Structures are given as C-alpha cells and as structure tokens.
C-alpha cells in the first residue's frame with residue numbers, strides 16, 4: 001500500500017513538474033525552418049482541451065496544407081460513426097482549427113450504415129473479432145448533438161459513389177474506423193476521385209491496424225495494400241517516424257503509428273510548395 005501511495009504521488013509530482021507544451025511561448029511560423037514547432041503548439045492546446053488527439057493532428061495538418069495551397073474550403077471524413085463520439089469530436093476540432101488557422105472552412109461528413117457493422121463476409125473482415133449488427137447508432141440522439149456534420153447513411157459501397165458525384169470540397173483528412181476489410185475497400189474509393197475533390201496529399205488515420213489479429217492480410221491493412229497494388233500514381237504510405245515530430249508528451253501514444261498519407265502523384269498541385277519546410281539553412285558553423 002505504501003509503495004503504491006509513493007508511486008502515485010511521484011507520478012503526480014512528475015506531471016506537475018513537466019511543462020505542458022501548450023504553456024510554452026507560441027513559436028513564430030516565420031522564424032523556424034519547419035512548420036512543426038508552430039503546429040505542435042496549436043496541437044498541444046487542442047490536446048490540453050481534451051480533444052481527440054488522433055483526429056486533431058490530422059485535421060490540423062490537412063487544413064494547414066490547404067491553407068498553404070490557398071484552398072479556402074476542405075472536407076474531413078469519418079468512416080464509421082457508431083454512437084457518434086468521433087463525429088462530435090470532429091466538430092469541436094474543426095471549429096478550433098478554423099479559428100486558429102483562419103481563412104479555412106471545414107465540411108464534416110460521417111459515413112455509417114446507421115445499423116451497425118455489416119456481417120463479416122469472410123476471414124478478411126476479421127470475423128473472430130467482430131459480429132454483424134453491433135455498434136449501432138442512435139440516430140435521433142446523435143442528430144441532437146451535431147451542429148454541422150452531415151451524416152451519410154447507408155452501406156458505403158452505395159453511398160461513396162453518390163458522395164463523389166456531389167462536388168464535395170477537397171478532402172484533407174479521413175479517419176477510417178470501418179473495422180472490416182470490405183467496407184474499407186469501398187471507403188478508399190474516394191481516393192480515386194477527380195483532383196478537385198482531393199488535396200494532393202490526404203492525411204489518413206486508420207484505427208484498426210494494430211494489435212489483436214490485425215495484419216497485412218486482413219482488415220484495414222489489407223484494403224490499404226490492395227489499394228496500392230491497384231493504383232500506379234496514387235499510393236498510401238505510413239508517415240514514418242511521426243512520433244519524433246510530435247511534442248514529447250504525446251510521442252509514445254499509439255495513434256502516431258496509425259497515420260498514413262495518401263499521395264496523389266498525378267494531382268496537378270502535388271509539386272506545389274507547401275509550408276512544411278520554410279528555410280533550408282545549413283551554413284557551416286563558425287564555432
């Protein structure tokens with residue numbers, strides 16, 4: 001009992017001593033070589049306010065890319081809404097990002113059957129982990145909580161083609177929480193869209209790709225690999241070593257390992273300068 005008491009007091013003291021990165025002075029985006037210190041400072045403020053970090057980071061970076069390309073309006077997508085906690089979070093995150101970055105409007109879409117998970121079709125839908133009909137939405141309850149997000153209800157196999165024909169603002173961020181391989185395959189079709197509905201790079205978060213029995217041969221990872229095999233000029237790649245570019249406090253969380261970037265090499269704006277690297281300074285030091 002004594003040991004537990006000392007341990008919990010020490011960790012509380014440790015937390016108290018640790019500087020919250022949101023309390024550090026705001027870095028000047030015009031001064032640093034890279035945009036990371038500035039965006040990390042904004043991100044830390046969102047994290048301190050309890051926003052879902054796995055979504056906040058991608059929406060912030062997606063909006064930053066749009067802003068640096070002079071694109072004033074973007075879409076963010078959640079694949080799999082269930083009760084709606086993620087979509088409510090996206091509304092909160094979008095409002096903050098619009099406010100801090102300025103000049104960006106964010107449209108939010110949540111895709112879901114409305115009736116829970118479809119039945120797994122075969123081993124690729126990890127039937128050992130999931131059952132059809134679970135994770136149902138209470139639509140009336142969720143709609144009362146939402147202020148601006150649009151629900152796209154129905155099986156994504158049917159709703160995605162309609163969504164793509166509806167001229168959405170360019171997609172900057174997608175969070176995939178469909179769980180099933182089959183659903184993810186149909187969700188990822190948005191990456192086949194015309195350039196005017198996509199940023200040249202789309203930040204993608206895949207929730208169900210670690211632990212349990214997730215692998216390269218089933219679930220969301222298999223859908224990613226198949227997408228890459230079928231597309232010559234559009235590829236999904238992990239953002240390698242993302243943890244090293246985050247505030248230390250958040251570096252060892254699981255979500256940075258679930259981030260991928262969709263590269264649209266055939267997008268007319270792929271080569272346009274973004275503001276991730278501002279200066280290239282490697283003069284020989286005098287000391």
Ligand SMILES: C[S@@+](CC[C@H](N)C(=O)[O-])C[C@H]1O[C@@H](n2cnc3c(N)ncnc32)[C@H](O)[C@@H]1O
Nearest residue numbers: 080081082086112113116117135155156177183
């Ligand atoms: C894990 S839950 C989503 C949880 C939510 N993202 C959150 O953070 O609270 C997965 C959801 O994906 C939806 N889903 C799975 N396959 C789908 C499909 N083919 N079409 C539409 N929705 C689907 C299910 O209805 C289910 O509610």
